[in-house]
Amino acid sequence: MKHRSLFTKAVHAGEDRAENFGALSTPIYNASVFAFENADEAAAIHNHVKPGYYYGRLGNPTQETLEKAVADLEGADDALAFASGMAAISAAILTVAKSGDHIVALESMYSTTTSLLNHLAENFGLEVTYVDATDPENYRQAARPSTKLFWIETPSNPVLNVTDISAVCGIAKENGIVTCADNTFATPFNQNPLSLGADLVVHSATKYLGGHSDLTAGILAGDSSIVEEARMKTTRYFGGNIAPQVAWLVMRGIKTLALRMDKHNQNAYAVAHMLSDHPKVDAVFYPGFGDHPGHTYAVKQMRGFGGMVAFDVGGIEAGKRFINALELVSIATSLGGVESIIQHSASMTHASLSPEARKLAGISDGMMRFSVGVEDMEDILDDLRSALEAV
Ligand SMILES: *Cc1c(COP(=O)(O)O)cnc(C)c1O
Numbered sequence: 001m002k003h004r005s006l007f008t009k010a011v012h013a014g015e016d017r018a019e020n021f022g023a024l025s026t027p028i029y030n031a032s033v034f035a036f037e038n039a040d041e042a043a044a045i046h047n048h049v050k051p052g053y054y055y056g057r058l059g060n061p062t063q064e065t066l067e068k069a070v071a072d073l074e075g076a077d078d079a080l081a082f083a084s085g086m087a088a089i090s091a092a093i094l095t096v097a098k099s100g101d102h103i104v105a106l107e108s109m110y111s112t113t114t115s116l117l118n119h120l121a122e123n124f125g126l127e128v129t130y131v132d133a134t135d136p137e138n139y140r141q142a143a144r145p146s147t148k149l150f151w152i153e154t155p156s157n158p159v160l161n162v163t164d165i166s167a168v169c170g171i172a173k174e175n176g177i178v179t180c181a182d183n184t185f186a187t188p189f190n191q192n193p194l195s196l197g198a199d200l201v202v203h204s205a206t207k208y209l210g211g212h213s214d215l216t217a218g219i220l221a222g223d224s225s226i227v228e229e230a231r232m233k234t235t236r237y238f239g240g241n242i243a244p245q246v247a248w249l250v251m252r253g254i255k256t257l258a259l260r261m262d263k264h265n266q267n268a269y270a271v272a273h274m275l276s277d278h279p280k281v282d283a284v285f286y287p288g289f290g291d292h293p294g295h296t297y298a299v300k301q302m303r304g305f306g307g308m309v310a311f312d313v314g315g316i317e318a319g320k321r322f323i324n325a326l327e328l329v330s331i332a333t334s335l336g337g338v339e340s341i342i343q344h345s346a347s348m349t350h351a352s353l354s355p356e357a358r359k360l361a362g363i364s365d366g367m368m369r370f371s372v373g374v375e376d377m378e379d380i381l382d383d384l385r386s387a388l389e390a391v
Helices: 006-012 039-046 061-074 085-096 111-124 137-142 165-174 224-238 244-255 257-276 295-301 316-325 355-360 377-389
Strands: 078-082 102-106 127-131 147-153 178-182 200-204 218-222 283-285 308-312 341-344 367-371
Touching: 006 061, 006 244, 006 257, 061 078, 061 218, 061 244, 078 085, 078 224, 085 111, 085 147, 085 178, 085 200, 085 218, 085 224, 102 111, 111 127, 111 147, 127 137, 137 165, 147 165, 165 178, 165 295, 218 224, 244 257, 257 283, 257 308, 257 377, 316 341, 316 367, 316 377
Parallel strands: 102 127, 102 147, 147 178, 178 200
Antiparallel strands: 078 218, 200 218, 283 308, 308 367, 341 367
């Protein structure tokens, strides 16, 4: 196929007009069950000898269009859509690893992934080692004969650490270990982990792929033997399948992914620079800065630095005063929508932890996680500047 720009791919990925009477927008198949012509066809489709649909939990044409779209954008053989990012993440882990197996994951990453791994370790006999993922050699050091999975998340949530994807995947390949990268923050617009050697990629489509803060969804893409095993086992047994209406909404979001990401990248770049020059801001974490510890890797593996910026305004009280003074930017916990959204971890998601425990998680008391929206750049900068006056 002709090589096309991501701006073009995002608009057309997955579309199949021949199947849909020429419709430019794939219809929503509100169907939980599909009838067969006869007994032989029923047997063939049920046994996956012939392609087709038979029951909603195992897929439908709207879901499949979304899966093809994300597979196209990520350069994957295959993809599977879920009702949330965590459903995709748990399916990846439960498909690759079983009781007694070992996983190496990041010390600092999306906190519910950490909680899931801890839960699987405490209750289901999985073994997990957490490493500082900014040095790929830590994955090699932690690997054991029983290691089945290296987990990567880059840039990481919330502190924007960067992992050298191809180095970690190289170590994994030498040792027969599967690598899965959470590409939620970067999106396929900025980074394609599969092209850097990862076997699997997961997304919380709730964030940038959906892009409008109006749904929860997840995607697992990559090696088709693993993805199809996830479809036939994890999704079949645990459920977690995406609803057709939601699959359609994610596709609607993906059509403008490139446009939105381009603007998120530009706005975040401007925000990071304004903040780093501001006297009331102690530190700014943004992989686009030359002095960010992961900048060299970011330049090597990313086409843009993404829409997320973390920064420190000095302490808990300063943090509260700052978010209370914002007018345009919303105080909320998600990210990746068109709207600018800010989270003050110490007074919100991590408020129940002691200051020491927060420090261990890499979250200082004045740390903000800012999902820079696609509003006018000057309006966003103005809102931040005037709220910083209150700090
Ligand atoms: C939000 C998020 C998830 C979880 O996705 P849900 O859609 O909320 O289940 C996983 N990884 C990262 C990096 C996230 O930001």
